[in-house]
Amino acid sequence: MGLGLALLSLAIGCVIGILAAFARVYGGRPIKAVATAYTEFVRNIPLLLIIYFVFYGLGLIGLHLLNNIWSFVLALAIYSGAYLSEVFRAGMMSVPEGLIEAGKAIGLTPRKTMQFVTLPMTFRIVLPSLSNTFISLFKDTSLAAAISVPELTYGAMVINTNTWRILEVYTTVAIMYLITCYVLAGLLRLLEKKYAMVR
Amino acid sequence: MSDEVVLIEKLEKRFGELQVLKGIDLAVKQGDVLAIIGPSGSGKTTLLRCINFLQPYDRGRVYIDGELIGYKEENGRLIKRPESTVARQRSKVGMVFQQFNLFPHMTALENVTLGLVQVKGVARAEADDIGRNWLEKVGLSDKIDSYPAELSGGQQQRVGIARAVAVEPKIVLFDEVTSALDPELVGEVLSVMKSLAENYHMTMLVVTHEMLFAKEVANRVVFMDEGVVLEDGPPAATLSDPKTDRLRSFLRRFEQIL
Amino acid sequence: MLDLLLQNAHLIWRGLSVTLETSAWVIAAASVSGLFTGLALLYGPLPLRLLIRVYVDTVRGIPLLVLIFSVFYGLPAMGMQISAFVAAVLALSVFGTAHVSEVVRGAVDSIPDGQTEAAKAIGLTFYKRLRYVIFPQALARAIPPWTNTAVELVKASSLLALVSIIDLLYSTEQIAARTREPLLFYGVAAILYFSINYSLSLVGARVEKRFRYSS
Numbered sequence: 001m002g003l004g005l006a007l008l009s010l011a012i013g014c015v016i017g018i019l020a021a022f023a024r025v026y027g028g029r030p031i032k033a034v035a036t037a038y039t040e041f042v043r044n045i046p047l048l049l050i051i052y053f054v055f056y057g058l059g060l061i062g063l064h065l066l067n068n069i070w071s072f073v074l075a076l077a078i079y080s081g082a083y084l085s086e087v088f089r090a091g092m093m094s095v096p097e098g099l100i101e102a103g104k105a106i107g108l109t110p111r112k113t114m115q116f117v118t119l120p121m122t123f124r125i126v127l128p129s130l131s132n133t134f135i136s137l138f139k140d141t142s143l144a145a146a147i148s149v150p151e152l153t154y155g156a157m158v159i160n161t162n163t164w165r166i167l168e169v170y171t172t173v174a175i176m177y178l179i180t181c182y183v184l185a186g187l188l189r190l191l192e193k194k195y196a197m198v199r
Numbered sequence: 200m201s202d203e204v205v206l207i208e209k210l211e212k213r214f215g216e217l218q219v220l221k222g223i224d225l226a227v228k229q230g231d232v233l234a235i236i237g238p239s240g241s242g243k244t245t246l247l248r249c250i251n252f253l254q255p256y257d258r259g260r261v262y263i264d265g266e267l268i269g270y271k272e273e274n275g276r277l278i279k280r281p282e283s284t285v286a287r288q289r290s291k292v293g294m295v296f297q298q299f300n301l302f303p304h305m306t307a308l309e310n311v312t313l314g315l316v317q318v319k320g321v322a323r324a325e326a327d328d329i330g331r332n333w334l335e336k337v338g339l340s341d342k343i344d345s346y347p348a349e350l351s352g353g354q355q356q357r358v359g360i361a362r363a364v365a366v367e368p369k370i371v372l373f374d375e376v377t378s379a380l381d382p383e384l385v386g387e388v389l390s391v392m393k394s395l396a397e398n399y400h401m402t403m404l405v406v407t408h409e410m411l412f413a414k415e416v417a418n419r420v421v422f423m424d425e426g427v428v429l430e431d432g433p434p435a436a437t438l439s440d441p442k443t444d445r446l447r448s449f450l451r452r453f454e455q456i457l
Numbered sequence: 458m459l460d461l462l463l464q465n466a467h468l469i470w471r472g473l474s475v476t477l478e479t480s481a482w483v484i485a486a487a488s489v490s491g492l493f494t495g496l497a498l499l500y501g502p503l504p505l506r507l508l509i510r511v512y513v514d515t516v517r518g519i520p521l522l523v524l525i526f527s528v529f530y531g532l533p534a535m536g537m538q539i540s541a542f543v544a545a546v547l548a549l550s551v552f553g554t555a556h557v558s559e560v561v562r563g564a565v566d567s568i569p570d571g572q573t574e575a576a577k578a579i580g581l582t583f584y585k586r587l588r589y590v591i592f593p594q595a596l597a598r599a600i601p602p603w604t605n606t607a608v609e610l611v612k613a614s615s616l617l618a619l620v621s622i623i624d625l626l627y628s629t630e631q632i633a634a635r636t637r638e639p640l641l642f643y644g645v646a647a648i649l650y651f652s653i654n655y656s657l658s659l660v661g662a663r664v665e666k667r668f669r670y671s672s
Contacts, residue, residue, distance in 0.1 A: 045651055046613075046614075048615045048618065048626060048648060049626060049629075049647055052626075052633075057639045130643035168532070176522060178515060178518045181519075286581060286582040287580060288580075290579065290580025291580075295573075296574070302589075303638060313581075314581070317589060318580040318581060318586050363578070366579060384667050
């Protein structure tokens, strides 16, 4: 369950992140300022705060459609979007000039250079950082417990109040997170081996 | 025995599966300038690094000024010496690196005086004088307070040389010190090395590809290939009339220069 | 709206000072122990290094919330009675130490081997090498990631609200619920957190510039 949440938030976060990265690298001054403000602001405030903001705040201005789960997904997406935009931005800026020039030299339009050179290269460059961020986000899904979203930590809290066997419960939970993280990291490393660039 | 600054006996070194040094015997006298030449992979750099124990050697003996380096001998077995002893032994050997390896957070003068103050215990003021002196001798009196990032490759390497010689080592090791330099900067470094040999009579072990230097400044040329010393003699004889085929074919690529 | 803010300002301030105090203690504790742990990781005997490696990887592999709950509810369950504040600082410090030790290890590892070799070549002993050659260079390299870790720790302190420690977030929750103005008060809290962390980053950047010596 936690994994599904992470995946969904990450997906939305990626979209936000790529858009923001674009804005910061290629945008005009106003849009660049907005994107930078978003990134800098969100990265400096706690995730829990964003969760509460979304959950309580948006509910108030009429978005009652958002139940616990969707509030959390949105909050985590906003949070991860800011971090991911940094990752993508760094990736975009480190695509070697020479490759872009080569693209132009064979006559590719700016759009096509973006499509066939810049974006694929960015993806390969950022893969390691992306994996790390994803694993972090997976751990952050535990915060969903704060607003009672059914996932691992929340489950632990519930079991706790029923059985009071605190240490065992949390140790088990910790081990489960650890194992999942290791497995995730392993899988991501395989993906990296296939695609990532050795710079 | 005691007039040998460096004595190397049956030196062996392996890295994993690969035997890099297969039994080196070499004696270096005071004032000798040895040019060590050979193809890459022949073990030249490893040899230098074993002499100042940057690499521990597996078998054989390295003596500097009569003292066994890196190990204590007990019943024919080699026992590793503690770090602090090795550090003291290293202060008798100077090394100049291909990649310069200057300390980037220190000025040229500070790079040169660090060894004087912290290893030899020289007082700061005196160390500064000695340092300034050496920097002047390598032609960098106007760069005393510059940081390595502000210096060209040739200038950095000259600071590296000053750093190595300021502590008055018994012998200075040069590990392909001009290989990382742009061609036009090579000359300034080689002329400093020539001056060290001719004016200060320093004992020098120079691993190099600069054949002209070997011919004009060195008093001995040592040819290494695949972990052994194949030839060892005065430059004139060794370079123009090689005894082995391997040296002959190695020298062919330098025909233009020699 | 403004008078609502002013009415609750003292409560916000109380929460803020708890957050600041906790963060300060945690950052200090984590920096000191992280430094020693990092050094042990780099230069210690093999069994110690393995132990620390396991510790660091475990702490970084589990969610902070799980760690906090374990300390908070687990320790009393094992019979230890400690105050909420101490438990909070302990949990966050364990987390912070793991991160700082990685920062230390990373900074020293990133120094080229040639520096150690040149230092050895002039005859410097192990301690002198560390003191005159390695640490000065590691310091500059460590400051940016250390600043990031400090910021993370300030943000992490907000999780203490979940164990009822009256920090900035907890206070904000209470006020927001009571006055039914979540947007206003969470907004204010966001600005406060942002100010703390952004200033921290700026100071870090300024300090890093001072220690930087090369391109």
